Amino acid sequence: MNVEALLQQDIPLVRRLLVSAIRTELRRFGFKKGVLGLSGGVDSSLAAFLAAEALGPENVRAVLMPYRTSAPDSSADAMEVIRLLGLNHVTIDITDMVEPLFAQVPNMGQRRRGNVMARARMIVLYDQSEEWGGLVIGTSNKTELLLGYGTLFGDMASAVNPLGDLYKTQVRQLARAVGVPERIIAKPPSADLWPGQTDEGEMGLTYAEVDKVLYLLVDERRTLAEVVGMGFSEAFVRQVWRMVQRNQYKRCPPVIAKVSSRTLDWEFRMPRDWGT
Amino acid sequence: MPPQSSSAWRCSLPSAVARPSRTRRHRLRRSPLDSKFTVGLAQTFPRLGDVEANLQRHLELAQEARGLGVNLLIFPELSLTGYTLRELVPHVAIRPSPEHPMWKPLLEASASLAIVVGFVEEDARHRFFASSAFLDGGRVVHVHRKVYLPTYGLFEEGRYLCAGDGFRAFDTRFGRCGMAICEDAWHISTPYLLWMDGADYLIFCSSSPAYGVGTDQEGATANAAIVSQFTKTYATLLTSYAFHVNRVGVEEGISFWGGSLAVSPRGQVIAHAPYFEEALIPLEVDPGLLRAARQRLPLLRDEKPLAVLHELSRILSEERRHDER
Numbered sequence: 001m002n003v004e005a006l007l008q009q010d011i012p013l014v015r016r017l018l019v020s021a022i023r024t025e026l027r028r029f030g031f032k033k034g035v036l037g038l039s040g041g042v043d044s045s046l047a048a049f050l051a052a053e054a055l056g057p058e059n060v061r062a063v064l065m066p067y068r069t070s071a072p073d074s075s076a077d078a079m080e081v082i083r084l085l086g087l088n089h090v091t092i093d094i095t096d097m098v099e100p101l102f103a104q105v106p107n108m109g110q111r112r113r114g115n116v117m118a119r120a121r122m123i124v125l126y127d128q129s130e131e132w133g134g135l136v137i138g139t140s141n142k143t144e145l146l147l148g149y150g151t152l153f154g155d156m157a158s159a160v161n162p163l164g165d166l167y168k169t170q171v172r173q174l175a176r177a178v179g180v181p182e183r184i185i186a187k188p189p190s191a192d193l194w195p196g197q198t199d200e201g202e203m204g205l206t207y208a209e210v211d212k213v214l215y216l217l218v219d220e221r222r223t224l225a226e227v228v229g230m231g232f233s234e235a236f237v238r239q240v241w242r243m244v245q246r247n248q249y250k251r252c253p254p255v256i257a258k259v260s261s262r263t264l265d266w267e268f269r270m271p272r273d274w275g276t
Numbered sequence: 277m278p279p280q281s282s283s284a285w286r287c288s289l290p291s292a293v294a295r296p297s298r299t300r301r302h303r304l305r306r307s308p309l310d311s312k313f314t315v316g317l318a319q320t321f322p323r324l325g326d327v328e329a330n331l332q333r334h335l336e337l338a339q340e341a342r343g344l345g346v347n348l349l350i351f352p353e354l355s356l357t358g359y360t361l362r363e364l365v366p367h368v369a370i371r372p373s374p375e376h377p378m379w380k381p382l383l384e385a386s387a388s389l390a391i392v393v394g395f396v397e398e399d400a401r402h403r404f405f406a407s408s409a410f411l412d413g414g415r416v417v418h419v420h421r422k423v424y425l426p427t428y429g430l431f432e433e434g435r436y437l438c439a440g441d442g443f444r445a446f447d448t449r450f451g452r453c454g455m456a457i458c459e460d461a462w463h464i465s466t467p468y469l470l471w472m473d474g475a476d477y478l479i480f481c482s483s484s485p486a487y488g489v490g491t492d493q494e495g496a497t498a499n500a501a502i503v504s505q506f507t508k509t510y511a512t513l514l515t516s517y518a519f520h521v522n523r524v525g526v527e528e529g530i531s532f533w534g535g536s537l538a539v540s541p542r543g544q545v546i547a548h549a550p551y552f553e554e555a556l557i558p559l560e561v562d563p564g565l566l567r568a569a570r571q572r573l574p575l576l577r578d579e580k581p582l583a584v585l586h587e588l589s590r591i592l593s594e595e596r597r598h599d600e601r
Contacts, residue, residue, distance in 0.1 A: 221366075255529040258430075261487045261498065266430035266530070 028276035033134030040077030114193030118154030148247020316346035321525030324358035359483035369398035386411035445473035512543030541569035
């Protein structure tokens, strides 16, 4: 089975579906503007391109939210996207938001600090959402969502997520097609929460490999044994599936303890687009 | 523990169950005055999607039950898998083969006591059923595939499972039994059909969620009261033993209420497990009570299944005529 070929998509069709979904869903919710956090990485850059196409660049606000250790290149790349698209933009440095907390809580490790920063950015984005009158457009891709590589109520928070059904590999394909600068597509993916951090380094895997395994397990519904039989290492396949399993909670709304005979999300299953 | 032949399994599948002839059934059955036996209600809290862990728990409880003198140990619906499986269904499904690593130890455990166990069954064509198997003497005596898959309210079984297509009573060393799984028992025809097929012992296995907290149920939820009520009613009107074994624990925010129940052919509650807590409840069953109850209330003697058949045919054909108009 040529998994690489299976991960190839009909790019014009995917682009059309995503652009139309952003535009339609935002309108259903009663909005015509969007706001997104722009890091200068490929995911948020692609989301910005799609949002600009769907809503018009004048209706998209890009928010840059650097921390004092953020790579200067990140801001430069984000500014390049803003220039190319002609987006409304604002920069809000989160250093002064998070450092007082770091000072109060001694021994806060890198991971906790990273999560605090991701959640501080969420606060900024939702505040901008109110001021700008636009909804937050998410930038998490399918690989991250499945592996749980994201901060709950942080970078995972959004109203509409156009990239949630695209693996990282597919994000890159689409990014190339819509005109995201090659420099952004080619650089190693990073959450940029601390100097030198890369996604692949932190998770101990490569997107090229993990996307294939996820595609086989999730989209193709193959068993672990079958995927191992296709030549992937058993330890790796098990590790990936364990990550998917352990992080299911991040992909669900919080558990509601059932008491009544009509519980939200169980018997009360109204469509999100109710009445629109 | 005798080795299992694959034909023993094949014969136990519902589609392949040949209904024993009357004479054979009489030879297999003991007279109602035969010896008493002990049933164990195993009110468990399965681990969702972890068949191996649940299997170990089944084996531990079988061991414990043996120590309590239990002859027939009944587990709830989907006791090997947990209930809110959604797309875990294919991951936990067990192929019908006695060589399967999950079956072997259960069949071995059934050499010394009969076990009713709930599982997801996968057939040769990859359809998935919510099934309960009656294991005894190291072999599968009968498999019931849940017929009524609730797909309303909080229930979504019809999305993930295939419906079974019938109800069959079956002979055991204790007498003739009939099994039904949760929603099956809410349909009044289910116990009636099993009764007409000769079942004196009705075994209901459930994963019944708790909901409805009015102030009139004394610590139980509203649906718990209904299930307990109809279990008692069925036992009374069918002058048969009824055992309802329900699970406990919490999955996805849903609690399961337990409250497993055994009712005598006279409609008396002879065992009642606690609500919401794991329990293993042994109770003595006296087959002689069937005889006494059916003298006192000769409903089985006077039942007219042919009238039922006749009227149902008429009703269904008239309905068709209505539809055609």
